[in-house]
Amino acid sequence: MKWVVLVGSVRSGSFNAALARALEPLSPDGVSIEILPSVAEMPIYDGDIEAAGIPGQVSSVGDKVRAADALVIVTPEYNYSVPGGLKNAIDWLSRLKPQPLKGKPTLIMSASPSTMGGARSQYHLRQVLVAVDADVMNVPEVMVAQAHTKIADGTLTDQGTRDFVAGQLAAFHAFVRKAKAGEAAEA
Ligand code: FNR
Numbered sequence: 001m002k003w004v005v006l007v008g009s010v011r012s013g014s015f016n017a018a019l020a021r022a023l024e025p026l027s028p029d030g031v032s033i034e035i036l037p038s039v040a041e042m043p044i045y046d047g048d049i050e051a052a053g054i055p056g057q058v059s060s061v062g063d064k065v066r067a068a069d070a071l072v073i074v075t076p077e078y079n080y081s082v083p084g085g086l087k088n089a090i091d092w093l094s095r096l097k098p099q100p101l102k103g104k105p106t107l108i109m110s111a112s113p114s115t116m117g118g119a120r121s122q123y124h125l126r127q128v129l130v131a132v133d134a135d136v137m138n139v140p141e142v143m144v145a146q147a148h149t150k151i152a153d154g155t156l157t158d159q160g161t162r163d164f165v166a167g168q169l170a171a172f173h174a175f176v177r178k179a180k181a182g183e184a185a186e187a
Contacts, residue, residue: 001031001176004068006061008075008086008121010040013154015111015147019165020074022156026166028173033072036061039089050095058092065093065100070176071134072107077114077121087128094132101132105176109142109168111151117143137175142168 005023009016017035024033041057043049065071075086093100108125110118122143129136142165144150150158156165 001069001173002067003027003031003033003070003072003176004064005033005035005072005074006039006086006089007035008039008073008083010038010085014076015113015144015151016074016076018151018154019109019111019144019147019156020072021154022162022165023072023074023169026162027169031169031173034064034068036064039083039085042085042089042092045088045091045095054096055092059096061089062093062096062100065104066098068104069180070105070107070172071101072109072172073125074109074111075118075121075125077110077112077116077118080120081124082121082128086125090128090132099132101129101134103179104134105172105179106134106136107168107172107175108136109144109165111144111147113146113148115145117145117147119143135179137172140168140171 005020007017007020020035043055075082108122110122112118126136144161150161156162
């Protein structure tokens with residue numbers, strides 16, 4: 001089973017990118033994970049650019065999301081919401097046909113140095129994902145609070161958090177399998 005990961009932060013020392021890198025070894029057997037190109041590679045959404053032709057960076061991410069069994073979004077919280085770059089990426093993807101996020105089994109997680117762990121960004125993100133009709137898993141939720149105490153030198157070191165993330169990934173694996181079984185039954 002193939003999952004792709006969209007990271008909401010573009011900085012080199014990102015806690016969220018570190019969390020994204022930690023996912024594959026914590027995932028159930030048989031899951032392979034690819035981290036998608038940085039959201040910084042997409043231009044700011046502009047209807048004129050779209051009219052001239054969808055940028056290659058956008059269509060290539062769209063193709064990867066479409067081909068994957070599931071999507072994981074790992075994002076920081078900026079001013080109680082998602083970073084603009086992540087919202088921009090979702091806005092671009094929503095313009096593709098077929099729309100790659102529609103019905104896609106999707107998992108959200110966040111990391112923040114705060115004690116809230118990015119919870120507010122997750123709830124804003126859930127609202128946006130309603131618009132694109134993604135199939136978002138509700139629970140369990142993962143918010144890595146006080147991320148600077150759990151991630152060191154780009155590695156998720158805190159064992160309790162690693163176990164918690166592994167539990168969420170196992171639940172998501174079951175969620176994706178159920179979604180795929182439903183699709184197969186409909187076909
Ligand atoms: C933040 N940060 C932040 N944290 C949080 O928990 N709630 C918030 O509302 C905000 N707001 C915010 C706005 C802006 C513009 C910046 C740059 C930062 C702090 C943020 O969680 C912290 O910088 C993280 O380290 C960013 O994630 P990465 O880059 O480490 O993945």
